[in-house]
Amino acid sequence: MATLALAGCGLGAGSTPTHVSLLVSQGFGAQTVVSAGAPKIVGADTVMRMLERNAKVGTLDSGGFVQSINGLAGGGGNDWFYYVNGVQAPKGAAETKLHDGDHVWWDRHDWSATLSIPAVVGSFPEPFVDGFAGRRYPLRIECTQTGSKSCAAVEQVFAGYNLVASLGCVLCSQYNLSLRVLVGPYSTLTADPAADQLTRGPGASGVYARFTRNGATLELLDQSGRVVRSAGAGAGLVAATRFMGQPPVWLVTGTDAAGVAAAVQAFNADTLDGHFALAAIAGAAIPLPDQEP
């Protein structure tokens, strides 16, 4: 009986997770459909069940696949995807249990450039505060120059959430089960295989921006993966990706030191909120994917 109870079995609805929030949007977070800081949850709901309690949901496959939310139907290269604490869930919403502090984000978007966007920044300070899939992870900030202002500023941001991070240089740790934040000019981060994905576009990284091989130019892409604009010196990027199933790796980077500083400026919950990734160019924060001017 005790084993069954520990495995989450039992009669009735079960215990309700706390501090859960729900965001439903479309167009990579461009338009909010539902936003609930305290959505209705009854017992040990799954992600799907919580969505059904808080929006009008059409499903397929015996309730395993979301077809429409509040009348916005998927199809034609535009479908519903969901992220829990900024991490694309590996299982269907009907199989994913909610945990305390989960920020669930459903977004209907064009997947012509990539089907998989493994991590997004718009749920910040998640996944650093509550982790993901019901598990918290240690935080490690890896900076090109550990004593730099940018590195210290990023550490300060986390300190604001009472998060203690271990500081180190890029690829100095063999432990790959931490949430890592890489800080520094992109050209100095490419030795990291997760960061290196950013030269290969959204198909590899899930980020609608890419650096040129030498890291001197940042190309912003639209939802189809086409280059909308390019920026040279002073361009910054805040993005998240994953490599080989490891925990998400966040990048606070830029084409140069000024670009990194611009990215650090954008590295806060207010600016990142509801965006998949963010470019910082000439003092402006540009949500990614970029729009045609």
Place this chain on the structure above:
Amino acid sequence: MNYLRRASPLHATRAGVGAAYCAAMVLAALVIPNPLVLGVLALALLAAGAGARAGGRVARSLYLSVPMAVLIVLVNALVSREGLTVIARLGDAGPLGQLDITLEAVAYGAREALVLIVIIAACALASAAVDPDELLRSLRRVSFRSALTATIATRMVPLLALDARRIGEAQRCRPNPGGRLAVMRAITANALDRSLDVAATLEVRGYGSARRPARAHRPWSRHDLAFAGSALAIAVLALALRTPFSFYPSIHGSFGVRTWVLAAALAFAALAPFTQRRGIMR
């Protein structure tokens, strides 16, 4: 092939109309989502079976349909991820994720099970009270060869069952009785022999060159009219008065006056022809 002519209004009606009456019941079960109306329809079918003096046959169909119905409820409860009212949590089932049993999934499974029970009961009623030979005879004008083939095939079924029983009994008298496979082999060989004989007989008698038979005029009896009207009324009521009833994400539906009126009207339409008892033996 369990048809036995009995003294009942349904047996007295022409086969086409009797089949249409049972088909209307099936149609009603398929289009009506409300479990209350379906329950009344199932009860009406049992009563119709009793009215047709085939109550035992219809009731015995429950031996087949109820276990299947229970299976449907169980499978739907385990497989469906829909529904908001969790009644039991079965924990994390690995790649299947969180398994929760919801009230809505159980209710939807029960509704589907009820549909199955009604369909099987309607088929049992048709099998017991609709003359299959007459039904196939009425199809001769549509497709003579198909009707003939169907007639012969259906005639073969009880014959093969009889063969199986006879061979099985003979086999049990031997010192080393073989398994069921041996019986199956003997029956299959018998069936092939018989089919060759039948084909040869039909050819010799010139069935291949038969023409479309002339229409046989048979005046409509009061029972024909009553059951035809009943079938039409059941179909129209089911299609026109059905009320919406949804199970997911939560159960929403009416058990109000309109639902009760529909249930009562369907029961009346289904049972009214059985009140006419005159001329039930031809």
